[in-house]
Amino acid sequence: MNYQKQSHLSAKHAGIYIHIPFCIKKCPYCDFYSISELSLKEPFILALLKEIELRSDTDLVVDTIYFGGGTPSLLTSEELEKILSAVAKNFKLASSKSLADKVSENLQITFEVNPGSLNPNKIKDGSLSRYNYLKEIKKIGVNRLSIGVQSFDNNKLNFLKRVHSSDDAQKTILSARDAGFDDIGFDLIYGLPDERQNLWLNDLNSALEYSPEHLSCYMLSYEPETPMFRAYKRGYITPLDDESVASLFRLTSKYLTANSFCHYEVSNFASSYEHQSKHNKKYWQMVKYLGFGPSAHSYNGQSERFWNIKSVEKYILMVNQGRLPIAEKEILTDNQRLIEYTMVGLRTEKGVELKYFKGLKGLNSVIDEIKQRAWGEEEECPTDGDRLRLTPDGWLFLDTITRWFVDLIEK
Numbered sequence: 001m002n003y004q005k006q007s008h009l010s011a012k013h014a015g016i017y018i019h020i021p022f023c024i025k026k027c028p029y030c031d032f033y034s035i036s037e038l039s040l041k042e043p044f045i046l047a048l049l050k051e052i053e054l055r056s057d058t059d060l061v062v063d064t065i066y067f068g069g070g071t072p073s074l075l076t077s078e079e080l081e082k083i084l085s086a087v088a089k090n091f092k093l094a095s096s097k098s099l100a101d102k103v104s105e106n107l108q109i110t111f112e113v114n115p116g117s118l119n120p121n122k123i124k125d126g127s128l129s130r131y132n133y134l135k136e137i138k139k140i141g142v143n144r145l146s147i148g149v150q151s152f153d154n155n156k157l158n159f160l161k162r163v164h165s166s167d168d169a170q171k172t173i174l175s176a177r178d179a180g181f182d183d184i185g186f187d188l189i190y191g192l193p194d195e196r197q198n199l200w201l202n203d204l205n206s207a208l209e210y211s212p213e214h215l216s217c218y219m220l221s222y223e224p225e226t227p228m229f230r231a232y233k234r235g236y237i238t239p240l241d242d243e244s245v246a247s248l249f250r251l252t253s254k255y256l257t258a259n260s261f262c263h264y265e266v267s268n269f270a271s272s273y274e275h276q277s278k279h280n281k282k283y284w285q286m287v288k289y290l291g292f293g294p295s296a297h298s299y300n301g302q303s304e305r306f307w308n309i310k311s312v313e314k315y316i317l318m319v320n321q322g323r324l325p326i327a328e329k330e331i332l333t334d335n336q337r338l339i340e341y342t343m344v345g346l347r348t349e350k351g352v353e354l355k356y357f358k359g360l361k362g363l364n365s366v367i368d369e370i371k372q373r374a375w376g377e378e379e380e381c382p383t384d385g386d387r388l389r390l391t392p393d394g395w396l397f398l399d400t401i402t403r404w405f406v407d408l409i410e411k
């Protein structure tokens with residue numbers, strides 16, 4: 001089986017992820033790496049610029065840049081400009097225009113915005129409005145915003161211990177539109193203890209009032225080593241039961257598709273194909289991406305991947321010594337790559353190409369089982385060959401289905 005053929009994008013194209021590892025306050029459910037020691041921001045940015053330089057490859061065409069975290073909106077517009085300039089200097093941007101004029105449909109630059117930690121200048125001295133901050137980052141080149149709304153309900157936001165209110169989120173959305181952003185997504189969370197359908201529907205309706213181009217709807221999960229996980233283990237929190245969470249998931253899919261959104265990945269919905277996350281699709285299609293900053297992951301689109309050290313202090317130290325801040329490197333075997341392909345492919349509306357599983361003993365009975373349970377369907381595709389794609393009901397059993405495939409691959 002030549003699994004290598006599955007990557008049809010040029011090896012000279014890549015996405016860049018930049019991890020900004022700072023948050024004003026840690027949310028109790030979050031397991032992304034970030035710290036609240038903002039005094040390290042300045043040395044971190046110098047180190048980040050250096051890491052970008054150390055990994056320079058001016059032949060590599062970058063067509064997506066994603067600022068995630070942590071809280072990218074803690075960056076000043078000057079800091080953001082320095083980072084983007086370093087990327088432009090050390091890689092080839094997929095744009096024929098100059099850096100100052102690089103808002104181009106060929107280059108998607110996404111910036112995560114926290115409605116409560118936006119505009120650090122304002123936090124400092126109250127001199128800059130949300131609108132001006134967003135206008136500035138748009139001018140620098142950001143052409144897509146991912147706003148961490150989470151909910152429009154203040155009780156939900158309080159439970160999640162977010163630093164922002166529903167009002168902050170709404171003002172941020174309106175400022176973003178005023179600043180000229182026409183590609184805006186919201187992150188929303190559902191499945192809180194006792195959350196009923198009507199409460200979640202209110203959230204969805206509030207979101208739709210602002211006509212977002214993209215919605216990421218995540219089920220609240222209790223990640224090990226988070227304060228929320230500990231509270232659950234100690235009995236202070238009773239998670240919503242599985243059946244209620246499943247019905248909220250089904251409701252989300254039905255409601256948003258009825259409102260013209262495309263459910264293109266388990267948790268992601270877009271108002272049109274152009275508004276899907278070009279960057280996140282690189283992860284699901286297993287194409288090349290480079291991650292910069294502490295804890296960021298990189299993948300060469302073939303068999304090698306590595307991830308950076310999960311410590312701002314060590315990251316700064318290593319980069320300042322001229323060393324790549326790599327924590328670990330992994331070479332994937334063909335089987336491991338096929339398993340990864342299954343895991344990420346089945347998450348998406350396109351599913352997986354069945355030709356990569358050809359010859360696996362028991363494949364037909366797994367496919368029949370999936371079809372019988374209405375968890376997925378086989379689709380004939382004249383160009384790529386037959387595919388298996390899961391239905392939203394199948395997505396609810398993604399772990400089980402993936403396990404079936406893993407068993408076939410490892411047999």
Ligand code: SF4
Nearest residue numbers: 023026027030069070
């Ligand atoms: S603001 Fe975002 S990254 Fe920071 S702790 Fe909260 S959820 Fe995590």
